[in-house]
Amino acid sequence: MNIVLVGMPGSGKSTVSAELSKVLKRKVIDTDGEIVKNYGEISWIFAELGEKRFRAIETEVIAECSKLNGVIISTGGGSILCEENVQLLKRNGKIVYLYAEVATLLKRAAATPNRPLLKDNPEEKMEKLFKERAALYERAADYKIITDGLTVKQICKRIKELKI
Numbered sequence: 001m002n003i004v005l006v007g008m009p010g011s012g013k014s015t016v017s018a019e020l021s022k023v024l025k026r027k028v029i030d031t032d033g034e035i036v037k038n039y040g041e042i043s044w045i046f047a048e049l050g051e052k053r054f055r056a057i058e059t060e061v062i063a064e065c066s067k068l069n070g071v072i073i074s075t076g077g078g079s080i081l082c083e084e085n086v087q088l089l090k091r092n093g094k095i096v097y098l099y100a101e102v103a104t105l106l107k108r109a110a111a112t113p114n115r116p117l118l119k120d121n122p123e124e125k126m127e128k129l130f131k132e133r134a135a136l137y138e139r140a141a142d143y144k145i146i147t148d149g150l151t152v153k154q155i156c157k158r159i160k161e162l163k164i
């Protein structure tokens with residue numbers, strides 16, 4: 001069974017998956033990382049090929065990742081926009097939703113900038129994405145962890161306790 005991390009940009013998927021990998025001794029597959037390896041930088045894909053093409057590539061990569069077993073899959077924030085992605089990820093995994101309030105997301109996302117969807121006025125854009133997606137994350141999730149105020153280690157402990 002795979003552990004699949006979903007959540008908004010800035011929810012901590014990458015940081016948590018790196019720590020979780022150490023704690024559980026499981027490999028991490030980062031879907032954005034796979035996209036970059038195979039196609040180039042995400043900001044370049046958005047600018048040159050467009051979001052639609054990015055989403056198609058994301059689904060291809062998710063389809064490959066979901067063939068794996070016993071790994072941690074860290075997804076891009078928009079992975080839940082496509083029901084096919086959710087079904088692929090659930091085939092062999094449990095989806096853990098890393099929830100955080102918009103203020104927390106903005107603080108965390110500021111540490112790793114360069115997200116095309118947050119370019120120019122990240123506050124407004126984050127709020128909009130959150131509103132559009134909140135219900136989709138909730139629906140996709142097998143488990144939800146409210147991460148505001150928790151350290152990465154505490155979040156990992158909660159995930160470990162899920163015994164996925």
Ligand code: S3P
Pocket residue numbers: 007008009010013032042075076077078079115116117
């Ligand atoms: C996206 C989030 C990004 C990346 C792409 C699109 C989104 O990943 O996949 O820029 O739609 O929310 P992070 O969630 O790691 O920022």
